[in-house]
Amino acid sequence: MASVNRFIQFNNETLDTKMLHQMELLAGALADAPYLKVTTRKLMEVRPSESAISISVFWKHRPKHIERNGYKSDIYLLGAGFWRYFNLRDWRRFVRMDSKLPSLREQLLLCAEEFRLSEKVAKERPGTAGAFSIRDQVYTVYHKGQFQQNRQKGFSADAFLNAAYLRLRGEEVGMNDLLEPLFHTWSLLFDARSTKDSIRVVDQLMMRLEYQLETDMVHTYYTFGDSAEKVPPFHYHEGIEAERAENEEEIETIEEWFQSWHRETEISETAAMEFELERGDSQLAEGGREEQGDGEVQQTAKGNSAGDHIEGNEEEDRQMDKAPKTASGKFGSANDQVVYSESRIGIKSDAQPLIDLWRKKQAPFVRALLKELKKRITQRQESVRQNLNAGRLSKNLMPLIIEERPKPFYRKTAPSKELDAVFCLLIDGSASMIDKLDETKQAVLLFHDVLRSLNVPHEIVLFYEDAFEASDASQPNYFEWIHKLEDGNRDHAQAIASMEAHEDNRDGFAIRWMSNRMKKRAEKHRFLLVFSDGEPSAYNYAENGIVDTANAVSEAKKQRIEVLHLFLSSEPITDEQAAFYRMMYGNKSVSADSLEQFAEQTLRLLKRTLHLVIQSA
Incomplete structure (x- = not known):
């Protein structure tokens, strides 16, 4: 697990996940596309293959009101402007044409369309005018500075684009006598009503620019994102006789382009189910389904009418839950390639003497808490x-x-009444936990003993990702059960003592996985506790892991699940670390400043939550 305190200070930046989540909601509302994701990149981009649009980090490190309005202007342009009013068919034809200055040609068109669409959106939605005004002010200053630098360095194509941007905002900048007349043609954009009109103006300019300029642009001020030729693949599977139409209707808007990728994602996720429904079980004999009934019984199971989990079922859990499952489409886009397995944790050795020692040390605190709770x-x-x-x-x-x-x-x-609550505990099983393992085990044992004494249903799970096997195609994750709801009040101290540190941690995925289990519970109060010692760290899960975790916490709250976070640290927490965890978990994140405080903070969390349950009874 990576630390919040990185070696290079200027890399020690974190995303404002709350702001990014708000931008995502705004984009989804403007585009009428709830599936739409928002990411940050160097420049604004559209990324249909990821069901995402990207806002520019250009706005970082500015005053808060400028940063916020800058991001909002990106969302307005992409979600309300380019989304419906940028003609994708004309753009495809435009980029297919050869040019001596392809970068300048494409960036001039995107600059022209940004101007046309910002005017259109501000007219249709007057409430966006303030954000666009701030955007124009900041970018005007920026392009003035870039214009001077590019002229001094002899980057004529770059300087022309800077001047073209400024002219559309009424700023006069001097170009040489050969290029100055071209701005008369450029001014025709004030009358442009479509992408085709903008293309017409740019093509008129390029006939002269390709003759006047020798080199293309050096810098990139505008980019489109995914190639417009990148259409979603068409999937076939046995049982469906599907042929792609030869004269398929061409996609004309970015909205349709995103929808086609989104539909294709849904189809690919359900293809196996469609095959099973249409073709039946592929293992059936020719004689029909009845012939399968003649086989021997393959496995048996034992149950208990009282509902308690019995010893015979633990071995069954180990056998049945290890079958890997795919996470695609169910646990957030950042986790689409995750393959996960669930199993009972393996008991390593008899740790009873150590467990007795831990319980003896914790007994006074447990008795005091139970006495207070029962009194209440x-x-x-x-x-x-x-x-x-x-x-x-x-x-x-x-x-x-x-x-x-x-x-x-x-x-x-x-x-x-019994306490109307259920608790679930997720324990970070990453490698960085190795020096905190004994203290963590004691804190988890305290959690387990208090809830058993109060007859409160609870679950305890260790989660981790296999860093050595992770790749672009597959990221194996594991959930090791220490105690399940079905186990009732059984003592799983030996399982707690058997916890080990592994490799990485994918926190947002684990929170969503546990939330899916908890939302089916009927209890009025549902608490999800997360024990971790740092920020999310897994394959392709750095910056987007922070956003994914914050979104997972937000989604859990909407399902009436209270997420609490305990930061396990061997030294006092810094203000920066505290702000970082508040960004992901809100005001429900607490820290243990030393190894000795793990159990104490766990007790405090339990005390606070159980008092809330009793008070509302």
Whole structure:
């Protein structure tokens, strides 16, 4: 797991995940595309193959109101402008044409379309005008500086693009006598109403520019993103007789382009199911399904009507849960290539003497907490109360006659209730946990013992990614069960003592995986605790891992699951680290400043959450 304190300070930057999530919601609303993702890149881009648009990091390190409005202007341009009003068919024809200055030609058109579409969006949506105004002010200063630098360095093509941008904003900049007349043609963009009109103006310019300029642009100020020729692949599978139409209707807008990629993603995820529905079980004999019934019984299972998990089922868990499952489309786009397995953690050796020592040390704290909680539970039991203004009507109605202000109602004693809550604990199993493992085991044991004593259902899972086997095509992840809901009050101290550190951690994926289990529970209070010692770190999961984790936490909250985070550290936490974890987990992140505080902070988390449950009972 990578540390927040990186070696090079200027690389020690983190994303504002809350802001990025807001931009994603804004983009989805403008484009009417809930599946649309927002990422950050050097320049604005459209990326249909990833169902994403990218906003520019150009706006970083500026005053907050400028940064926010700059990002919003990117979203307005991409989600409300280019999304519907940029003609993809004309763009394809445009880029297919040969040119001596291809980079200048393409960037001039994108510059022209940015101007046309920003004017169009601001007219249709007056509320966007403020963000576009700030955008123009900042970029005007930027292009003025770039214009001077490019002229001094002799980058004529770059200087012309800077001047072209400034002329559209009413800024006069001097070019040489040969290029100055071209801006009269460029001014025709004020009347452009479509992509085709912009292309017409740019092509008129290029006839002169290719003659006047010898070299193409050095810098990139505008880029499109995915190649417009990059159409989604067409999938075939047995059982469907599908042929692609020879004269398929050409995609004309970026909106249609994204939708075609999105539909293709959904189709590829369900192809195996469609095959099974249409063709049946591929292992069937020719005689039909009945012949399968003659075979021997392949496996048996044991159960318990009381609901407790019995010893015989643990071995069964180890055999059945190891079958790998694919995560594509179910746990966020950053985890589409994940393949995960679930199994019971293997018991390494008898650690009972060590467990007894840990429990002896923790016993006073556990007893004190249980005594306090049971006292609070008792206080919540209401006694019979008479003479109330509301409640059940008493059989004694005499007060209605003889009293001026009668109170003929009463309330029954509230029945005793079990705590209406469920807890799930995710434990980071990355390699960096190795020096904190003993303290973590003690904290987890404390968590386990308190909830068992209160008869509160809970789960404990160790999660990690295999860094050595991870690749672009597959990222193996593992969940090792220490205690399951079905186990009831069984003591799994030996399993807790068997935890080991592995390689990487994919936090957002693990949170979504556990949230999917928890959302099916009927308890009123659902708590998901995450024990980790740093930021998410896995294959292709650096910057996007931070965003993915923050989004996973936000999604869990929408499902009424409270996510709590305990940062395990062997030294005091810095302000930067605290801000980093608040960015992912909000105000539900706490830290243990030393190894000795792990159990203490775990106790504090449990105390706070259980008090909340009792208070609302």
